[in-house]
Amino acid sequence: PARVSALVLSACPFVDAARRAKHESMRVIDDVETRSDGAHLSELWARRQPFYPAGNADLLRRFMIDALRAGEMAAEGHRVVNRYRMEDRLGQIQCPTLVIAPTDDPHAHPAAPKVAGAIGGSVLRELSGGMVPLPDQMPEVFAGVVRDFVAGHVAGS
Incomplete structure (x- = not known):
């Protein structure tokens, strides 16, 4: 926590016991x-x-x-990723967190609200039309969302 002042998670799955079993x-x-x-x-x-x-x-x-x-x-x-015990860790994140959810990623998009909900004070941003290769598919949009989030938190520090 002392080394991370803000966090961006892009297309992050929610890995819990049910997902690991599946x-x-x-x-x-x-x-x-x-x-x-x-x-x-x-x-x-x-x-x-x-x-x-x-x-x-x-x-x-x-x-x-x-x-x-x-x-x-x-x-x-x-x-x-499928072995990770994410449910034990997400709640420990203390810094401002942006969760990016590409709407056309059938794996990450449905999980995004769970990921964001497990991190207190996080912000969920859906990027319409985004797919698995979101940062490469929509680099300007992706970079803009990340830049705005980071700028907002650097200015607030």
Whole structure:
């Protein structure tokens, strides 16, 4: 708490016992088995495509490059998040917190009110049309919301 004066959470899931139980045996989205013919790349593209804006293949292409760089670890972030005991931690956040919820992210958007509700005094901002790649999809809007929030709290300190 002494080192964090404000916090921004973007597209944050709400991980509690129910979510951990649900996801414990589920395959995470980026978990594809590498195949020598490269078919795993098409599978990964197809699994991710519904969560990216239509007509903007560049965002999905950039994700694919990152996934290739990460190799077998590409799916690990989802596994780590799904194991986290978030319900034990969110209430401990004491600083001003902005919770950003992209409205077209079917995983993060429904959880956003729970995340914001668990953090006393937090502010929930929904960004209409935002999807999984929100910061890259809508960089000016995203940066503006973050800048305004931080500026408001720096000025108030």
